[in-house]
Amino acid sequence: MPELPEVETTCQGIAPHLVGNSITTVEIRNGNLRWPVSDEVYQLKNIALGKSLPPAAGNRAEPDTCVFRRAKYIIIPLPKSQHLLIHLGMSGSLRITAQEEELKKHDHVIFNLSSGLQMRYHDPRRFGSVLWTDQDLEDHRLLAKLGPEPLQDGFSTEYFIAKSKEKTKAIKLHIMDNHTVVGVGNIYACEALFLSGISPKLAAEKVSRPRLAKLHKNIRTVLQRSIDQGGTTLKDFIQSDGQPGYFKQQLNVYGREGEPCLTCESKIKRIVLGQRSTFYCPKCQK
DNA sequence: AAAACTACCTGAGTGC
DNA sequence: TGCACTCAGGTAGTTT
Known part of the structure; x- marks a missing residue:
């Protein structure tokens, strides 16, 4: 995927x-x-x-x-x-x-x-x-309304905080919304929220500015690290030269329902947000 | 306007 | 072994 x-x-x-x-x-x-x-x-x-x-x-x-x-x-x-x-x-x-x-x-x-x-x-x-x-x-209709690239200057801390403060929807859905920022899929949304200690279901506007700044940084970190590693592969991604792209980075929460949190050993929880599986640590993420 | 929800699709996995 | 069923997920488009 x-x-x-x-x-x-x-x-x-x-x-x-x-x-x-x-x-x-x-x-x-x-x-x-x-x-x-x-x-x-x-x-x-x-x-x-x-x-x-x-x-x-x-x-x-x-x-x-x-x-x-x-x-x-x-x-x-x-x-x-x-x-x-x-x-x-x-x-x-x-x-x-x-x-x-x-x-x-x-x-x-x-x-x-x-x-x-x-x-x-x-x-x-x-x-x-x-x-x-x-x-x-x-x-072009498919490109015209896209938000900024996550790794470029347009996705600034100030932009992200301002945009978040006007949204009532869950923070996870907010960062996965292409109008906010592009390229943050389910896996990286879960991981960035874990690294930031933010509950995925918290309303975007309720997240404090310092925590939004932290999330902004972690979205970039998670994506950049994965690009550096050549892409996370879970199932069917094949690199263009035909080699399977197995670079599965350490995932802290994604796909780990019921397993111990790598930080606090609490059981990782799975909920559904926007019809999508969402994994998080109920103790580390508030 | 914004948020919530739907449709699209096949392969893998599960249960009987 | 086979059948029926569920789940996975990006995202444009539709509904609330």
């Missing part, structure tokens, strides 16, 4: 195979993803890709970059201000393979590359998307 670090890892993994190459043809085996694969994707032929690699933190558009990331969208610039927007949803992955490698059941979109290799979009649950647009990205 790709979280932001997995998306970042994917961008870094596919970039060397895209840079300076072109998409010769696209083969769509199942275009029925979250949204139908854009008609324009079917027509792509001999399309040049960017000539420079993305910066280490790939969530910035540099001139002629072959791929970058915004939130969990993988964005591949094409000529004439066109872009591919690829989202991995819950179970998606992009892999670089040889043409002759046997297709898997859920390889839905095949990009043939001028290098002779292929980039394959694989997604068992089909929650992801492969879209084409010629709109300015900042106007």
Whole structure:
């Protein structure tokens, strides 16, 4: 289940195979993803890709970059201000393979590359998307209303505190809301709240300023650490070169219902917030 | 306006 | 062994 670090890892993994190459043809085996694969994707032929690699933190558009990331969208610039927007949803992955490698059941979109290799979009649950647009990205319906990137300056302590103080909903739902900040999925939300000693169900506006500042710092820490480690893998994330991305970092609470808290040995509790499992230590998190 | 809830999907796991 | 069932989760879109 790709979280932001997995998306970042994917961008870094596919970039060397895209840079300076072109998409010769696209083969769509199942275009029925979250949204139908854009008609324009079917027509792509001999399309040049960017000539420079993305910066280490790939969530910035540099001139002629072959791929970058915004939130969990993988964005591949094409000529004439066109872009591919690829989202991995819950179970998606992009892999670089040889043409002759046997297709898997859920390889839905095949990009043939001028290098002779292929980039394959694989997604068992089909929650992801492969879209084409010629709109300015900042106007695109899926990107226009996104909050700041968690690891960039726009996500400042002051911004986060001000935004939180006007919200009545549970703090966990607040930090998972893309309008607040992008890229904080269920796992990292649980972990950041644990590190901050904040109960996930506490109303955002009720969290004190110092504790919000601490949470802000921990959101960044947890994401950055995971990116550094190449992405947490729980189930089906495959790195783009095909190696399973097993970098499971130490998770303090996620998936540990009934097990002892690593700090105080109380039993980790599981509740449901916003229809999602939420794990926390009832003693350490108030 | 904001919060709460739904739909989308398949594979893994459980219980009978 | 097989069938029925539940659960997992990102997030746009809908309802309250």
